[in-house]
Amino acid sequence: MSKPTVFISGATGFIAQHIIKQLLDSKTYKVVGSVRSAAKAEKLESDFGNHPDLSLVTVEDLSKLDAFDSVFKEHGASFDYIFHTASPVVFTITDFQNEMITPAVNGTKNIFEATVKYAPNVKKFVQTSSSAALRNPEASTDPSVNVTEKSWNTLGLEESTKDYIKAYFYSKGTAEKISWELHEKLGAKFELTVINPVYVFGPQAFDSSVSNHLNFSCEVINSIVHSKFNTPLSNSVKGNFIDVRDVARAHVEALTSDKLSGQRLILSENIFSSELIANIINEKFPQLNGKIAKPSPISNEEISKHLANIDNHVTKGLLSFEFRDLTTIVVDTVSQILNVEAKK
Incomplete structure (x- = not known):
């Protein structure tokens, strides 16, 4: 019996590498990851020792509304699960709209639509969002604010194009909302889980x-x-903090635990x-x-x-491990x- 295949976008990312490592270490899955260049693919393949269950494809620009189409047209029928981790987290930019907001929003919209169109066997779609989707920046330092799995930031586009922190918060909240909206609008047959981590610390995968x-x-x-x-x-x-290895484990657990289907998870320890x-x-x-x-x-x-x-007792009750x-x-x-x- 062949191993199920997991597609993961943004495979060179800090969190993504840990997810891939746990998937391959389980000896249960094959992984197809997207990278932005051949050079990044070469380094990642080397880090993973040219693992036979890992293959990489190139998706250069998340801003393009057809960014994932060619990959999914060619390989989508073989995908069983999707991890969407790719999204800009760079605070040295100056064009907040085109360098952060547009790639995050368009990348999510395209990979979700491509999954529906070209990946008929996908059972679960797991998106890496952020606690930034849960509240506005100023609320982060307000002890009277209580953040739960049902919370959302309320930022508008215009105010978010003038400040990199607001641009990041807006990009994460809007990209996540798009997935929930498309899941219903397109009548997706796969389950959706969104993972919202706080500050993600921990060792590098390599x-x-x-x-x-x-x-x-x-x-x-x-x-x-x-x-x-x-x-x-x-x-x-x-x-608030969480370990990257625990973030990766929550992603992997979302594939096997039906309790996590349809859930927003807040990953925060303390x-x-x-x-x-x-x-x-x-x-x-x-x-x-x-x-x-x-x-x-x-x-x-x-x-x-x-x-x-940050009150994430619901999330902690759903997961099978402690942080x-x-x-x-x-x-x-x-x-x-x-x-x-x-x-x-």
Whole structure:
């Protein structure tokens, strides 16, 4: 009996690589991933040791409304499951409409329509959204706000084209709404699950991805590892966290658990701040103590006074596993960074 095939968009992404790794490690699935260039495909294939159950296709531009059509026309009949993880998360851009909003919205619209048209055997479609879809940016720091799986941000397009944070929040909320709307409008026969993670921390899937600057969320930890003892630590970085390996596991579990069909999941374990992360690093890595930023003690209770309350007890009740804690995440992430740098 042949293995079911999972198509995953944005296969080189931080979360996507962990999803692929778990799928292949299970020895249960074949994976077809989309990448933006031949060079990215070559590196990813190398990282996975040219795994026989992994193949890659090129989708260069998510902004095009037919971006996925050719791939799905050729391969769609073989797909059993879809993971849509591709979406811009780059905050160095200046054209928020064309570089963030349009690719996120058009990419989602096209892959969903292509699935309906050209992938008749798909049973489940799992979309990677974000907690940004659940509330407006200013609500993130309002402790009176309670965020649940039923929450949505209320941003409009015009206000979101002038600010990169609002553009990101708008892109995630709008792209997710498109999937729910199309699922009903097109009478899709497959089940839809949307996963909304908060800050996603954790080690890279491969040491080869460790560089001077990591992806947006992991750079929070990386920047503290490379901070200076006499340099003030910014206390502005705080929020909720989740481990990337737990995000990947939730995606994989969505394929096998009917309880997750039709659900929005909020993946969040607890709250963090730069100070808490620095304290863990100083405690767990003696070789760095006295060399990196040494913040003042701070408690979760103090941090929570400056954050919206994320209530995801429904999600935790649906999943079959517990999330990793902040200490585990920081230790695993910093260990990888230091090991890679030691080899260099």
